[in-house]
Amino acid sequence: MEHWWKEAVVYQIYTKSYYDTNGDGIGDLRGIIQKLDYINSLGASVIWLNPIYKSPDVDNGYDIADYQSIDERYGTLEDFKELLTQVHQRGMRLIMDMVLNHTSDEHRWFQESRSSKDNPYRDYYIWRPGKDGKEPNNWGNYFYEGRGSAWEYDEHTGEYYLHNYSRKMPDLNWDNADLRDAMCRMMRWWLDLGVDGFRMDAINRLVKPKGLPDSPNPLTPPVGIYGYVVDRTMCANRPGIHELLHELNEKVFSRYDIMVVGETGNVDAAIAIDYVKEEREEIDMVFHFEIAKNPVLVDAVKFKEVQRRWYHVVEQHGWITQYLSNHDTPRQVSRFGDDQKYRYESATMLATLMHTHPGTVYIYQGEEIGMTNVEFPSIEYYNEKYTVGKYYTMVESGRSPEEALASLRMMSRDNDRTPMQWNSGENGGFTTGSPWMHVNPNYVSINVAEEECAEKSVLRYYRKLTAMRRQYPIMVYGSYRQIMEEDPELIVYVREYQGDRWLIVCNFYDGIRELSGIVKAYPEMEKRELILCNYLSMENEQEIRPYEARIYCLRDRKI
Ligand code: NOJ
Numbered sequence: 001m002e003h004w005w006k007e008a009v010v011y012q013i014y015t016k017s018y019y020d021t022n023g024d025g026i027g028d029l030r031g032i033i034q035k036l037d038y039i040n041s042l043g044a045s046v047i048w049l050n051p052i053y054k055s056p057d058v059d060n061g062y063d064i065a066d067y068q069s070i071d072e073r074y075g076t077l078e079d080f081k082e083l084l085t086q087v088h089q090r091g092m093r094l095i096m097d098m099v100l101n102h103t104s105d106e107h108r109w110f111q112e113s114r115s116s117k118d119n120p121y122r123d124y125y126i127w128r129p130g131k132d133g134k135e136p137n138n139w140g141n142y143f144y145e146g147r148g149s150a151w152e153y154d155e156h157t158g159e160y161y162l163h164n165y166s167r168k169m170p171d172l173n174w175d176n177a178d179l180r181d182a183m184c185r186m187m188r189w190w191l192d193l194g195v196d197g198f199r200m201d202a203i204n205r206l207v208k209p210k211g212l213p214d215s216p217n218p219l220t221p222p223v224g225i226y227g228y229v230v231d232r233t234m235c236a237n238r239p240g241i242h243e244l245l246h247e248l249n250e251k252v253f254s255r256y257d258i259m260v261v262g263e264t265g266n267v268d269a270a271i272a273i274d275y276v277k278e279e280r281e282e283i284d285m286v287f288h289f290e291i292a293k294n295p296v297l298v299d300a301v302k303f304k305e306v307q308r309r310w311y312h313v314v315e316q317h318g319w320i321t322q323y324l325s326n327h328d329t330p331r332q333v334s335r336f337g338d339d340q341k342y343r344y345e346s347a348t349m350l351a352t353l354m355h356t357h358p359g360t361v362y363i364y365q366g367e368e369i370g371m372t373n374v375e376f377p378s379i380e381y382y383n384e385k386y387t388v389g390k391y392y393t394m395v396e397s398g399r400s401p402e403e404a405l406a407s408l409r410m411m412s413r414d415n416d417r418t419p420m421q422w423n424s425g426e427n428g429g430f431t432t433g434s435p436w437m438h439v440n441p442n443y444v445s446i447n448v449a450e451e452e453c454a455e456k457s458v459l460r461y462y463r464k465l466t467a468m469r470r471q472y473p474i475m476v477y478g479s480y481r482q483i484m485e486e487d488p489e490l491i492v493y494v495r496e497y498q499g500d501r502w503l504i505v506c507n508f509y510d511g512i513r514e515l516s517g518i519v520k521a522y523p524e525m526e527k528r529e530l531i532l533c534n535y536l537s538m539e540n541e542q543e544i545r546p547y548e549a550r551i552y553c554l555r556d557r558k559i
Contacts, residue, residue, distance in 0.1 A: 001278065001317075002477070003259075003284075003319075004045075004093075004259075005046070005197070005259035005284060005285075005319075005360060006319060006360060006476055006477070007045070007360075007469070007470075007473075007476050008045045008046045008093075008259070008360050008361070009043060009044050009045050009046070009355075009360075009361045009363065009466050009469060010044065010045075010046040010047070010048050010095075010360060010361065010362045010363070011039055011042065011044035011046070011047050011048070011363050011365070012047075012048045012050070012326055012327070012362060012363065012364045012365060013032060013047055013048065013049050013050065013365055014027075014050045014060075014327050014364075014365060014416075014417060015027050015028065015029065015031075015032065015049060015050060015052050015074050016050075016060060016061070016073075016074075016417075016436065017365070017417055017418065017419045017420055017430070017436075017437065018031055018032060018035070018365060018419075018420050018430075019031030019032065019034060019035050019420060019422065019430060020430060020431035020432075020433065020435075021034060023431060023432045023433040024073070024431075024433055025431050025433040025434045025435045025436045026073045026074075026431075026436050027074075027419070027420075027430070027431075028073070028074050028075050028079075029052070029070070029074050029075035029079040029080055029083050030075060030079055032047075032049075032083055033079075033082060033083050033086055036083075036086055036087065036090060036092075037090075038448070039092070040090045040092060041463065042363070042368055042459070042462060042463060042466060043462070043463055043465075043466025043467055043469075043470065044092065044363065044466065045091075045092055045093065046092065046093045046094070046095060046196065046197075046259070047087060047092060047093070047094045047095070048094075048095045048096075048097070048199050048362075049094065049095070049096055049097060050097050050327055051064060051096075051097045051099060051201075052070055052071060052074045052080070052096075053065070053066060053067055053068075053069065053070065053071060054066040054069045054070065054071045054072075055071055055104055056104055056106050056168065057071075057073075058104070058166050058168045058169065058385070059143075059165060059166055059168075059169060059384075059385055060327075060383075060384065060417070061097075062097075062099050062102075062165075062169070062201060063102070063103070063104035063105075063106075063166065063168055063169045064099055064103050064104055064107065065103070065104040065106040065107050066107065066108070067186045068186060068189060081193070084193070084194050084195065088194070093196035093197070093259075094195055094196055095195060095196055095197040095198055095199055095258075095259060095261075096190055096195050096197075096198055096199070097198070097199050097201060098187065098198040098199065098200050098201065099201040099202075100172065100174075100183060100200065100201065100203065100206060101164070101171060101172065101201060101202040101203075101205050101206055102163065102164070102165060102169040102170055102171045102172055103169070103170065103172065104168060104169060105167070105168045105169070105170055106168075109121050109124050109125075109179075110124075110125060110170055112124075113125045113127075113161075113170075114154055114156060114157065114161070115156070116157065117157050117159075120178075123173055123176045123179075124172060124173055124176055124178070124179045125161055125162070125170045125171065125172060125173055126161060126162040126170075126171050126172075126173050126208065126212075127157075127159045127160070127161050127162075128151075128159060128160055128162070128212065129158070129159050129160070130153070130159075130160060135149050135150075135151040135153075135160055136151055136160055136212060137151075137212055137213065137214045137215075138214045138215055138219075138227065138228055138229050139151070139162075139164070139212075139214075139215060139228065139229065139230075139231065139234060140223045140226075140228030140229050140230040140231070141163060141164060141165060141166070141167070141228075141230070142164055142165055142230060142232060142386070143165055143166050143385040143386050143389045144222070144223055144230070144386070144389035144390045144392075144393045145166050145167060145385065145389045146167065147226045147228075148223035148226045148228040148230070148393065149226075149228050150162060150163060150164050150228070151163070152167040152170075162208075162212075164205070164235060165385075166385060171208070172206075174206045174207055174244060180244075180247070183248075184248065184251045184252050187248075187252045188252055188255075191252070191255075191256045191258065195258075196257075196258050196259065197258035197259035197260055197261075198258070198260050198261075199261050199262075199263065200260060200261070200262045200263060200283065201263050202263055202264075202265070203245070203262035203263060203264060203283070203286075204236050204237050204241055204262065204264040204265075204266070204267060204275070204286075205235040205236055205265075206241060206244060207235075207238040207239070207240040207241045207244060208234075208235050208238060209234060209235065209238050210239075214229075215229040215231035215233075215234050217229050217231050221397060222390070222393040222394050222396070222397035222399075223393055225397050232265055232266055233266050236264075236265065236266035236267070237266065237267065237271055242274060242275070242280070242282060245275065245282035245283060246280070246281055246282055249281045249282055249283070250281070253283070254281065259284050259285075259360075260283040260284050261283065261284060261285050261286065261287065261321060261360070262275060262283045262285075262286045262287070263286070263287045264286040264287065264288065265289050265293070266289075267286060267288055267289075268288065268290065268309070269288070269309040269310045269312055269313050270309075272286050272288065272310075272313055272318065272320075273312075273313050273316055273318050275318075276313065276318035276319055276320075277316060277317055277318045278317050278318070278319075279317070284319055285318075285319040285320055285321050285359070285360060286320075286321065287321050287323065287326075287362075288310070288321075290306045290310075291303060291306055291324065292323055292324050292325055292326065292329045292332070292335075293328065293329055295411065297335070297336075298336070299488070299508075300487070300488055300489055300490070300491055300508040300509070301485075301486060301487075301488055303353075303491060303508070304482055304485055304491060305485075307357060307480075307482070308482060308485070310359075311358060311480050314358050314359070314480075319359070319360070320358065320359040320360075321359050321360050321362060322353075322354045322355075322357050322358075322359040322360065322361050322362065323354065323361070323362035323363075323364070324336060324350055324353075324354060324367075325364045325367055325416055326362070326364050326416065327364065327413065327416050327417060328413050328416070329364075329411075329413070329415075329416055330373050330410055330411055330412070330415045330416065331366070331367070331371055331372050331373045331415050331416055332347075332350055332364075332367060333346055333347040333350065333367075333370050333371075333372055334372045334373035334410075334415070335373075335410070336350055336508075337349065337350055337547060338510060338546075338547070339370075339372040339373065341510075342510055342546050342547050343370050343372070343446075343458075344370065344456040344457075344458055344534075345534060345535070345545075345546060345547035345548065346547040347367075347370035347458045348458055348461040348462075348534035348547075348549060349506050349507065349508070349534055349547040349548065349549040351367075351368075351458070351461065351462055351465055352465065352504070352506055352532070352534060352549035352551070353491065353504075353506050353549070355465040355466070355468070355469055355475065356475055356493075356495065356502075356504045356551060357480070357493075358476070358477075358478070358480050358495075361469070363462070364416060365420055366416075366420055366421065368458065368459050368462040369421065369446060369447065369448055369450075369451045369458055369459050370446060370451075370458040371418075371420075371421060371440065371446060372440065372442060372446065373409075373410065373415040374414070374415055374418050374438070374440040375409070376409075376414070376438065378401075378405070379391050379401070379404075379405060381414075381438055382412060382414050383414055383417070383437055384412065384413040384414050384417065386412075386413060387408050387412040387413065387414060390404075390408060391404050391405065391408055394407070394408075414437070417437060418437055418438065418439055418440045419431070419435050419437060419439045420448075421439065421440065421442075421443040421446055421447040421448065422447055422448045422449065423447050423448065423449040423450075424443065424444045424445070424447055424449065424450065427439050427443075428440075428443030428447055429447070429449075455536065456536065461534060464532060465532075468531075468532065468551075472500075473497060473498075474495050474496070474497035474498075474500050474502055475495070477497050478495030478496055478497035478500070478502065479495065479496045479497070480493060480494075480495055481493060481494045481496075482494075483503075483518065483521050483522045484517075484518065484521050484522075489507060489508055489509045489511055489513060490505065490506070490507055490508070490513055490517075490518070490544070491504075491505075491506040491508055492504065492505050492506075492518055492521075492522070494522070494554075500553070501524075501553070501554040502531075502551060502552065502553055502554065503518075503522065503525050503528065503551075503552045503554055504549075504550070504551050504552075505518060505544065505548075505549070505550045505552070506548075506549045506550075507544050507545070507546065507547055507548045507549070508547075509546070509547070510546035510547060511546065512543055512544065512545060512546065513543075513544040514542055514543065514544070515541060515542045515543070515544055516542060524554060525552065525554055527554060527555045528552040528553070528554055528555065529552065529553045529554075529555055530550060530551070530552055531551050531552065531553050532549075532550070532551040533548070533549065533550045533551075534547075534548060534549045534550075535548055
């Protein structure tokens with residue numbers, strides 16, 4: 001079935017690092033308003049905002065203290081309404097990040113909850129007495145915070161509360177019907193204001209396993225040394241999660257013309273189908289972690305294998321997402337491409353892959369100008385919880401600081417959180433003040449202004465791809481079949497839709513390959529017409545150059 005959100009190109013904005021208009025070093029909503037024409041010119045049709053709610057900012061906004069107010073660092077509710085109006089006036093849409101797994105410990109609900117055992121809000125969170133003088137179970141928190149437990153003892157009432165993330169982010173208890181109602185009311189409030197959907201944080205973790213048993217997995221260092229296990233499977237996809245999402249769909253999502261995308265770690269394609277199959281009426285699509293967030297570098301063969309499995313979800317009437325980076329990942333050109341010699345070529349090749357695979361496309365701010373990872377010299381430069389927590393736990397368990405940092409640097413979430421690089425002026429034009437986080441020093445050469453006029457421009461190539469997606473439904477709705485599945489370097493696939501047929505060729509590496517190999521494997525490409533290539537010229541069509549991407553239209557089937 002056709003839907004606007006299947007055709008969408010979503011542009012993800014990390015407000016804090018986007019554009020600062022009041023000189024306090026923090027990006028703000030008025031900054032986004034000022035950049036709307038830029039976003040529109042990129043060809044994005046939906047904007048996704050990372051959390052902008054009132055928050056103590058322990059986890060950059062994912063610790064929400066009030067779901068219905070805007071954090072004053074970003075602006076006011078009036079600013080938000082103006083942003084929404086202006087987004088809509090340009091024919092775009094806007095979705096909010098919705099964090100339902102936990103709140104900040106500064107949320108009023110938690111303040112009430114911790115005040116006494118018989119407070120009406122007590123049961124909004126997950127409280128347990130200790131076991132043999134220790135925490136209720138062996139779970140470790142995902143941020144490696146403190147000595148690693150997922151439980152925090154609260155002296156006031158003598159019990160522990162569960163926090164899978166920071167101790168300042170207590171997990172909510174979705175078994176509580178009042179909590180469920182309050183959350184539904186809150187989401188409807190945003191939708192009534194006109195927002196066009198949600199990106200649901202950690203959505204497959206809302207339901208916890210019955211009895212909260214110990215993780216059966218072995219203690220894994222470094223947190224293992226304290227006796228806790230960081231086991232993200234414990235709260236993932238538990239019985240009851242589908243009923244809960246169906247309830248949210250019935251009470252909230254289905255009543256509006258919106259899109260809902262879930263963030264789901266520990267979900268593969270076989271599990272995902274139960275979340276996104278249309279007839280199940282839960283959510284529209286999920287972000288999986290098999291490529292962008294895979295701790296093992298995904299090569300061409302693995303990339304193809306993952307895409308084949310996920311395409312099966314589309315065949316079964318579900319929908320999928322295509323992304324290579326977000327605020328929790330490294331920069332895609334550094335991770336999967338070559339951010340030095342072939343920065344333009346590899347950034348545009350990766351963009352071609354995303355835009356021509358089936359699924360809704362997500363662009364993370366800065367990706368469209370080929371922004372790269374950052375090389376911070378020491379841990380003091382890092383901000384995000386996971387890197388900092390894991391670093392100190394590693395050092396405490398005997399690793400040298402250099403070794404610890406080296407192992408964390410590539411995957412650190414801060415790589416994607418450095419400020420947006422607008423021009424070669426001070427701080428990359430992000431702020432006139434002192435930026436909340438160091439700007440990547442390569443802003444002098446990698447920035448939007450430069451990309452607007454460079455001969456080899458990642459930005460202009462993105463504009464071509466998004467324009468093509470609007471023009472050619474085959475990019476969204478076409479069937480998908482890979483050729484040369486086991487080839488270790490080339491990613492080649494055919495899309496077909498209503499009598500049109502395209503062949504896409506991407507060289508995932510910096511070697512040179514012959515086109516003849518593909519023609520041999522797929523003779524039907526004899527009558528071909530090149531409709532897009534990321535290299536500026538083509539002297540020898542037979543030679544597929546480093547990180548080259550080509551889109552061919554195969555004419556033989558044309559009427
Ligand atoms: C996933 C978010 O993307 C990440 O940034 C955050 O730290 C966790 N969920 C906790 O909300």
